[in-house]
Amino acid sequence: MSGGTEEPERYRTDTYGRSFADVYDEWYPTDDATRAAARRISRLADGHRVLELGVGTGRLALELADLGVTVVGLDPSTDMLDALRAKDPGGRVEAGPGDAADPGTWPEGPFAVVVAADNLLCNLHDAADQERCVAAAAAHLRPGGHLVVQAFVAAPLLGRERNLEVRSVDAGGVRLIATDVDPTTGAVAGAHVELVDGRPPRVRPWRVVPVAVEDLDRWCVGSGLTLVERHADWDGGEFGPAAAGHVSTYRRS
Numbered sequence: 001m002s003g004g005t006e007e008p009e010r011y012r013t014d015t016y017g018r019s020f021a022d023v024y025d026e027w028y029p030t031d032d033a034t035r036a037a038a039r040r041i042s043r044l045a046d047g048h049r050v051l052e053l054g055v056g057t058g059r060l061a062l063e064l065a066d067l068g069v070t071v072v073g074l075d076p077s078t079d080m081l082d083a084l085r086a087k088d089p090g091g092r093v094e095a096g097p098g099d100a101a102d103p104g105t106w107p108e109g110p111f112a113v114v115v116a117a118d119n120l121l122c123n124l125h126d127a128a129d130q131e132r133c134v135a136a137a138a139a140h141l142r143p144g145g146h147l148v149v150q151a152f153v154a155a156p157l158l159g160r161e162r163n164l165e166v167r168s169v170d171a172g173g174v175r176l177i178a179t180d181v182d183p184t185t186g187a188v189a190g191a192h193v194e195l196v197d198g199r200p201p202r203v204r205p206w207r208v209v210p211v212a213v214e215d216l217d218r219w220c221v222g223s224g225l226t227l228v229e230r231h232a233d234w235d236g237g238e239f240g241p242a243a244a245g246h247v248s249t250y251r252r253s
């Protein structure tokens with residue numbers, strides 16, 4: 001029997017959901033950007049089925065369903081999927097377990113649109129998984145179908161960066177965000193830490209791996225997808241070198 005300190009649990013595909021499912025809708029409520037995303041995707045779907053990778057609590061998927069779009073979603077987190085089902089007892093969104101990096105777990109296509117929003121690609125373990133996901137998305141599109149990717153644009157790597165930010169502090173406790181950037185891959189390991197009087201400490205780990213738009217374009221071209229438009233946001237803002245994020249739409253020829 002080991003008398004040593006227990007190893008922390010390894011970061012898994014369902015770690016993000018375990019960390020945030022209980023607060024996700026409170027911290028990231030449906031907003032104008034969500035509604036603009038739903039309108040844009042609904043236009044592309046043109047009455048056909050949409051697959052959302054990393055459907056989560058259904059923030060975007062339920063907006064799509066409200067517009068009359070048939071949405072299928074996958075997510076590796078049962079916590080997230082349970083939160084979605086609690087909001088969608090009638091099952092308007094057909095959601096189930098799946099890993100965006102493992103096409104064997106995807107629902108059967110073809111789809112008119114595959115959506116990887118909210119930095120979904122950055123949630124995957126590494127560039128190989130991200131490229132596999134792009135290829136699987138292309139293979140699940142009907143001819144003329146679209147892949148829509150929304151993600152942040154990573155800042156240039158300056159070397160190893162560790163930060164501790166105070167998110168809020170009051171007489172009841174403190175909430176911190178710790179981050180550690182890997183200087184070779186740009187992967188960011190982070191944790192939201194809550195130390196609140198009268199409650200056990202809570203740590204919410206997360207991890208993101210940035211995707212350069214040049215890599216994304218190359219993977220898409222390799223999978224038979226052509227870039228049709230790239231904006232800075234869902235409202236169609238102009239994309240340029242200073243953009244913090246991008247919404248990129250590719251078409252299967």
Ligand SMILES: C[S@@+](CC[C@H](N)C(=O)[O-])C[C@H]1O[C@@H](n2cnc3c(N)ncnc32)[C@H](O)[C@@H]1O
Pocket residue numbers: 013014016017053054055056057058059060061074075076077080098099100101117118119120123124
């Ligand atoms: C930032 S949330 C976005 C949720 C949702 N798209 C929305 O509209 O709010 C990211 C989601 O991706 C999921 N996720 C993480 N790793 C994944 C993977 N390997 N495959 C599919 N989804 C994944 C998480 O469980 C989480 O639900």
